[in-house]
Amino acid sequence: MEFTVGQVAEVLRGDVEGDAALRIDRLAKIEEARDGSLTFLANPKYEPQLYTTGASAVIVSRTQELRHPVAATLIRVDDPYTCFTTLLEFYQQASRTGRRGVEEPAFIGPNSTIGENHYRGAFSYIGHDCEIGPDVVIFPHVYIGDRVKIGAGTILYAGVKIYAETVIGARCTVHAGAVIGSDGFGFAPQPDGSYRTIPQIGNVVLEDNVSIGANATIDCATMGSTIIREGSKVDNLVQIAHNVEIGRHTVVASQTGISGSTKIGDFCVLAGQTGLAGHLTLANRTTVTAQSGVGKSIKEEGVFLQGSPAFNLRDSLRANAIFRRLPDLERRLDVLERNLTAPEKS
Incomplete structure (x- = not known):
């Protein structure tokens, strides 16, 4: 299956920054993406890979700030994670139900x-x-x-x-x-x-x-x-x-x-x-x-x-925390019992 970035953006109601005519033929993780791939960025810890990914296009938040130049075309949406999930569902449904x-x-x-x-x-x-x-x-x-x-x-x-x-x-x-x-x-x-x-x-x-x-x-x-x-x-x-x-x-x-x-x-x-x-x-x-x-x-x-x-x-x-302390509590109880029963020194 092959789509243009513009077609994907239309489905997701997103805005394209870059080449809307680029063709996409696969979905991929941002660190594994290559030419022809579409990926997404939702977790901030993966932001450095936005600037190095080989993907043709990346779905990002409308509020995502760019700290360095980005080679990939961007599709800006309200919720990148939900939008990419929508695409996965569509891709899965199309690939599994293509038989007739x-x-x-x-x-x-x-x-x-x-x-x-x-x-x-x-x-x-x-x-x-x-x-x-x-x-x-x-x-x-x-x-x-x-x-x-x-x-x-x-x-x-x-x-x-x-x-x-x-x-x-x-x-x-x-x-x-x-x-x-x-x-x-x-x-x-x-x-x-x-x-x-x-x-x-x-x-x-x-x-x-x-x-x-x-x-x-x-x-x-x-x-x-x-x-x-x-x-x-x-x-x-x-x-x-x-x-x-x-x-x-x-x-x-x-x-x-x-x-x-x-x-x-x-x-x-x-x-x-x-x-x-x-x-x-x-x-x-x-x-x-x-x-x-x-x-x-x-x-x-x-x-x-x-x-x-x-x-x-x-x-x-709380019960599990107490359970883990039982050996120590038992030792402390033994000490208290010995002190209470020990004869007093004159």
Whole structure:
């Protein structure tokens, strides 16, 4: 893909200082950029590289002052970091979704429909009575069960498995190996010590602009729906159990496990390797730090949790500080006890 600096500036609503006709064919880091590259400067510590970069053009702030001559053409914008992120998103979308048409063999079941400009890779399977929107990209070896609905512009990478009745919104991304809609972990103990399987007859709903990482698993509901709401991002190797509800624009980092029927609010952050017990509620904007275990509901918004069991971050830090001092405190206590019990000298 190739664009002129002027075209890029128009998309970003920026102002060009230099040659607007220069052609750009790649995005690069400022220290690695060469002729034909577009880069950006957002962090002041990289400013010296603005004067030495080999990039053809650099996105900078409107307020950026130049201390030395700059060879590159500049595109001045309000927020260089956000603008460069926008370009990365555009480049990624264009490079990943450039494929169109159907590779054989590929199967689509009876009464299933799929919109225009889609791509279906070899050995992909679509069950019956599915409704798939336009511009959807389905990579090879994707399995889509019966009566699945998928919105426009969604991307399913190789090896994704979508169970029956799943609903996926528009512009979602499901990375390789993810499983959406597998049975929830429901087993009823019997008097003889065995377990009887509880049928899981619900589904999974992913709202618009949701991202699911590679090899993540989202279980269907026992009844009703497991729901991941608009804009939320789930990392690789995450387990989300049956009937869980995750609010809007919440992020869940790798190796997190969320037990059944837990409800997580909007704009929450679950860091890596966190664990949540079942039937809990986390209020909006709750942050759970890495390797923490949450065993009770959090009703207050904006709380930071740490530890296992997790509790308020400030209290946890104080407790950890005291824990590190325990050997010294023990020695001081021994000295005090000896002084108190030692016989007095006449």
